[in-house]
Amino acid sequence: MADVLVVAEVAEGKLKKTTHSAITFAQKAAATIGGAFSILVIGDGAGKAAAEAQGFGAAKILVVEDASLKNYLAERYAPTVAAIGKGYAVVVGTASAYGKDLLPRVAARLGAGYASDITEVIADGGKLKYKRPMFAGNAFGISSISTPIQVVSVRQSAFAAAEPTGGQSAVETVAYAGPSKAAERVEFVSFDQVKSARPELTEARVVVSGGRALKEKFNQVLDPLADVLGAAVGASRAACDAGYAPSDLQVGQTGKIVAPQLYFAIGISGAIQHLAGMKGSKVIVAINKDADAPIFQVADYGLVADLFATVPELVKGIQAAKG
Numbered sequence: 418m419a420d421v422l423v424v425a426e427v428a429e430g431k432l433k434k435t436t437h438s439a440i441t442f443a444q445k446a447a448a449t450i451g452g453a454f455s456i457l458v459i460g461d462g463a464g465k466a467a468a469e470a471q472g473f474g475a476a477k478i479l480v481v482e483d484a485s486l487k488n489y490l491a492e493r494y495a496p497t498v499a500a501i502g503k504g505y506a507v508v509v510g511t512a513s514a515y516g517k518d519l520l521p522r523v524a525a526r527l528g529a530g531y532a533s534d535i536t537e538v539i540a541d542g543g544k545l546k547y548k549r550p551m552f553a554g555n556a557f558g559i560s561s562i563s564t565p566i567q568v569v570s571v572r573q574s575a576f577a578a579a580e581p582t583g584g585q586s587a588v589e590t591v592a593y594a595g596p597s598k599a600a601e602r603v604e605f606v607s608f609d610q611v612k613s614a615r616p617e618l619t620e621a622r623v624v625v626s627g628g629r630a631l632k633e634k635f636n637q638v639l640d641p642l643a644d645v646l647g648a649a650v651g652a653s654r655a656a657c658d659a660g661y662a663p664s665d666l667q668v669g670q671t672g673k674i675v676a677p678q679l680y681f682a683i684g685i686s687g688a689i690q691h692l693a694g695m696k697g698s699k700v701i702v703a704i705n706k707d708a709d710a711p712i713f714q715v716a717d718y719g720l721v722a723d724l725f726a727t728v729p730e731l732v733k734g735i736q737a738a739k740g
């Protein structure tokens with residue numbers, strides 16, 4: 418048993434981009450332990466998404482579709498993922514909201530050790546070691562797992578998205594294993610998805626984030642900059658807690674982890690919990706009126722200025738440069 422199982426994330430009959438990072442992990446892990454990797458596509462639209470999954474060089478694509486999997490509930494998914502995972506050395510998913518909800522339950526069912534939110538997989542003489550950020554990213558730990566099956570979640574921003582190789586993996590349909598006992602106590606009520614014309618925060622190349630300083634003018638100031646840059650909008654926790662921005666925009670230790678090419682921190686002090694979510698950004702631009710704000714310690718470009726005057730000027734400048 419030296420194979421790796423990727424638990425894919427499916428939305429509207431498509432593989433979510435999060436899955437591509439888990440595939441990158443699986444390619445390296447399988448090569449290290451001398452096995453192959455397969456992809457499990459489970460849930461509503463799994464059959465459709467399986468066709469897309471065929472192109473990544475997996476040994477096989479396992480498809481589970483059932484009427485009771487229409488709306489995601491971990492209690493309904495975990496038994497099937499665990500039953501299939503039994504035949505693998507490593508079960509991997511991405512540390513998205515889905516992975517964080519599902520994978521610990523899978524690990525518990527398998528009696529498997531679990532390495533969560535890893536940022537690197539290290540090949541060590543045919544064995545796997547995992548690098549994980551700890552203490553809000555201020556330290557890194559290296560762990561290895563000693564149970565026969567290992568469960569791992571990967572940080573999406575730390576693993577480049579796998580590119581399709583053009584292969585045609587075999588597709589196998591697997592029966593739904595039924596819900597867990599706990600599913601009797603859980604009922605699906607509704608799924609209220611926030612629809613936005615902007616790029617998804619965790620996948621955007623440019624992110625414009627604002628802090629508490631923006632107050633009620635959060636959107637009035639940031640939206641024009643995000644529009645002109647085609648950027649996603651993010652926020653600090655203080656801005657979300659104060660109601661200036663919705664909580665699904667929160668970047669940081671208890672929010673989303675982002676690593677765009679370009680990150681704007683506007684009126685954000687740079688608390689370690691915020692840095693934990695954006696420190697991996699390629700280029701960081703900070704605008705803050707306090708020259709001693711900690712954000713300037715991680716910024717590549719810093720502007721000590723009043724954001725209410727600076728951001729509109731920046732927008733005008735970009736518009737003029739674009740013609």
Ligand SMILES: Cc1cc2nc3c(=O)[nH]c(=O)nc-3n(C[C@H](O)[C@H](O)[C@H](O)COP(=O)(O)OP(=O)(O)OC[C@H]3O[C@@H](n4cnc5c(N)ncnc54)[C@H](O)[C@@H]3O)c2cc1C
Binds near residue numbers: 686725
């Ligand atoms: C367990 C835990 C988890 C947490 N998780 C997160 C998390 O996931 N994400 C997160 O962001 N925080 C998180 N926090 C909160 C974090 O510690 C900070 O409180 C928060 O990040 C501060 O947000 P802020 O920078 O917007 O606000 P502030 O700290 O109030 O900073 C506002 C900044 O705006 C500047 N400013 C004010 N007016 C202007 C102006 N006109 N022009 C320019 N600059 C101006 C100020 O100089 C200041 O630096 C967490 C805290 C805890 C304890």
